[in-house]
Amino acid sequence: MRTAELRAPSGALEAGARAASAAAREHLFRIQRGDHWCAELESNTTITAEYVLLQQALGLELGERRREIARYLSSRQKADGSWGIAWNLPGDVSTSVETYLALLLVGVPREDARMIRAEEYIRAQGGVARVRVFTRINLALFGLFPWDAVPCVPPEVILLPDASPINVYRLSSWARGTMVPLFAIFHHRPVFALPGGRSAESGLLDHLWLDPANKRLPYRESLLDTVRGDGLGWRSFFNAGDALLRAYEGVRGAPGLSRLRAHALRVCERWVLEHQEESGDWAGIFPPMLNGVLALHLAGHPLDSSPVRRGLEAIERFGIQDGEGFRVEACQSPVWDSALTLIGLADAGHDGRDPRLARVRRWLEAKQILEDHGDWKVFNRRGRPGGWSFEHVNTWYPDVDDTAAVILAFLKTDPASRDGEVLRRGVDWMLSMQNRDGGWAAFDVENDREFLNQIPFSDMDSLCDPSTPDVTGRVLEALGALGERRHRAAVRRGLDYLRRAQEPEGSWFGRWGVNYVYGTSNVLNGLARQGVPASDPMVVRALRWLESVQNPDGGFGEGLESYDDRAAMGQGPSTASQTAWGVMGLLAYRSSSDEAARRGVAWLVEHQLGEGDLAGSWAEEEFTGTGFPRHFYLRYHLYRHYFPLMALGRFCAGGA
Numbered sequence: 001m002r003t004a005e006l007r008a009p010s011g012a013l014e015a016g017a018r019a020a021s022a023a024a025r026e027h028l029f030r031i032q033r034g035d036h037w038c039a040e041l042e043s044n045t046t047i048t049a050e051y052v053l054l055q056q057a058l059g060l061e062l063g064e065r066r067r068e069i070a071r072y073l074s075s076r077q078k079a080d081g082s083w084g085i086a087w088n089l090p091g092d093v094s095t096s097v098e099t100y101l102a103l104l105l106v107g108v109p110r111e112d113a114r115m116i117r118a119e120e121y122i123r124a125q126g127g128v129a130r131v132r133v134f135t136r137i138n139l140a141l142f143g144l145f146p147w148d149a150v151p152c153v154p155p156e157v158i159l160l161p162d163a164s165p166i167n168v169y170r171l172s173s174w175a176r177g178t179m180v181p182l183f184a185i186f187h188h189r190p191v192f193a194l195p196g197g198r199s200a201e202s203g204l205l206d207h208l209w210l211d212p213a214n215k216r217l218p219y220r221e222s223l224l225d226t227v228r229g230d231g232l233g234w235r236s237f238f239n240a241g242d243a244l245l246r247a248y249e250g251v252r253g254a255p256g257l258s259r260l261r262a263h264a265l266r267v268c269e270r271w272v273l274e275h276q277e278e279s280g281d282w283a284g285i286f287p288p289m290l291n292g293v294l295a296l297h298l299a300g301h302p303l304d305s306s307p308v309r310r311g312l313e314a315i316e317r318f319g320i321q322d323g324e325g326f327r328v329e330a331c332q333s334p335v336w337d338s339a340l341t342l343i344g345l346a347d348a349g350h351d352g353r354d355p356r357l358a359r360v361r362r363w364l365e366a367k368q369i370l371e372d373h374g375d376w377k378v379f380n381r382r383g384r385p386g387g388w389s390f391e392h393v394n395t396w397y398p399d400v401d402d403t404a405a406v407i408l409a410f411l412k413t414d415p416a417s418r419d420g421e422v423l424r425r426g427v428d429w430m431l432s433m434q435n436r437d438g439g440w441a442a443f444d445v446e447n448d449r450e451f452l453n454q455i456p457f458s459d460m461d462s463l464c465d466p467s468t469p470d471v472t473g474r475v476l477e478a479l480g481a482l483g484e485r486r487h488r489a490a491v492r493r494g495l496d497y498l499r500r501a502q503e504p505e506g507s508w509f510g511r512w513g514v515n516y517v518y519g520t521s522n523v524l525n526g527l528a529r530q531g532v533p534a535s536d537p538m539v540v541r542a543l544r545w546l547e548s549v550q551n552p553d554g555g556f557g558e559g560l561e562s563y564d565d566r567a568a569m570g571q572g573p574s575t576a577s578q579t580a581w582g583v584m585g586l587l588a589y590r591s592s593s594d595e596a597a598r599r600g601v602a603w604l605v606e607h608q609l610g611e612g613d614l615a616g617s618w619a620e621e622e623f624t625g626t627g628f629p630r631h632f633y634l635r636y637h638l639y640r641h642y643f644p645l646m647a648l649g650r651f652c653a654g655g656a
Helices: 012-030 046-058 065-075 093-105 113-124 133-140 155-159 173-188 223-230 234-251 255-275 286-298 306-316 334-347 355-367 400-413 415-419 421-432 450-454 469-482 485-501 516-529 537-549 576-587 595-607 639-652
Strands: 319-322 325-328 625-628 632-636
Touching: 012 334, 012 595, 012 639, 046 065, 046 093, 046 286, 046 325, 065 093, 065 325, 093 113, 093 133, 155 173, 155 255, 173 255, 173 286, 255 286, 286 306, 334 355, 334 400, 334 639, 355 400, 400 415, 400 421, 400 469, 415 421, 421 469, 421 485, 469 485, 469 516, 485 516, 516 537, 516 576, 537 576, 576 595, 576 639, 595 639
Parallel strands: none
Antiparallel strands: 319 325, 625 632
């Protein structure tokens, strides 16, 4: 159907939207996995590369999988020989070095044309010397980078009390789960065997160095240079602390200090064992799982011991084998995908009593985390468990965004659930996670000490979890759908936070989705649910900004560059998920007669796929999900589907 026809006053757009909605619903039921939905969560090649490194470190055989891994990794190589953190961003030297090493380990010879192109790219970027800290660590595991050139983080850090301004529970949950096992790995400084031998000065990657004789490279400025450049501040404080910790490493063999080290290692080991799920998972994400297995193995747990065996089995469940080869997901998103799919089906008018939806609600109900543990409890003493996590198994780290999405899914598909114990406990837990600034973060309360990002090993700006507008907007939407007066004080504080967080242009930042289009859509839907009038200045400015970034083709798009460059806010080729976010943001306050909303819906109808396995869905290669802004991005394979379904459903229902 042509766009011009859809914009005609004859009702063709409404008819097209209804047909597109019906086709999208059919597609969802075709791909339903029994009692839930879950699609691939794609990242970059480092996850699969690090899986290869783990197998090599533990002496495990990949067998026929070598060829499938090489096929997948090679398929993601760019024309200039590099690999990037997303296909539509320039190559990244750290990603390229890790992927290159993995290809060597699975048997691709250095003389292969793919490897020659990669070598040329890496050397042109300055060689291995330019990789980030975590890549240095991965190379140090095989003697390919000196351990002396890796930041010093002794295991004694685990002993710092909760009241200390710096302790493991002041780190973001994802950093905490990764770092605690790394403390033990830093102590052991292992050098695992490579195919070419186990030399601490292995030359396997020397051809990727511009100066292989000089590998002991600093990972931070000297204290004097830091003070000269930044003055006395957190960066100089942590650089001085790093120097002291490195000096401590030199004397820790003294009798009293050696006992302290042994005690710290036992505490780290106990922490890792306590945080392992019965299924073998740690936090449901790959880096803590990899480090957890390595740390336990270095502590003396053999490969066939229960915790190591279960950890390896959990990692294998992240593997995907298909026509593209073998790859490993960084995480899996069944709760998130299932909740948002239910919302999409409800918005599209699907009867919530459908047994297929009731089955998913029962599955979600069973996923509610009622175990009375979790790192969130350290600084949230008043909350009772009741949230949901993102993954199949992750009882230690429920998150606010998923909990809000599940609450919305239940309210929209089963209104009677509002009076039940399941939602009451979920709402109470979510409310207990509100920060002092009025906003909500993903996993923790008051985890906003951004100065921690000045720690030398933090070169990904990911050590804290402050309030964000996108999560806060979804919470306010869920509370508005519930409509209980007892939440008014929390709502008022949340609205005050959003007023302060609005960007000068009128948008809101999107921490977990790309980027300002996502954040603005989430906030507008939350504001509308809370009854904030369309005449409110922050609403007026947000709607005006959305209109200003709509593409000439009617869609919305935003590139990953917007996390670095404010001039790129809301700029990029139209995509299905981002067009849906833009349309939903507009329809939160405007009717389906709004011209901007109609142009967005027309784009969705026109670009829906009509045949093949994806019939009823949309094509979307772009990464529109965010792990760590500027450093790690995600492509949720169902974003291109359930968000457009929500937008179409809300349009067909008439909008605001």
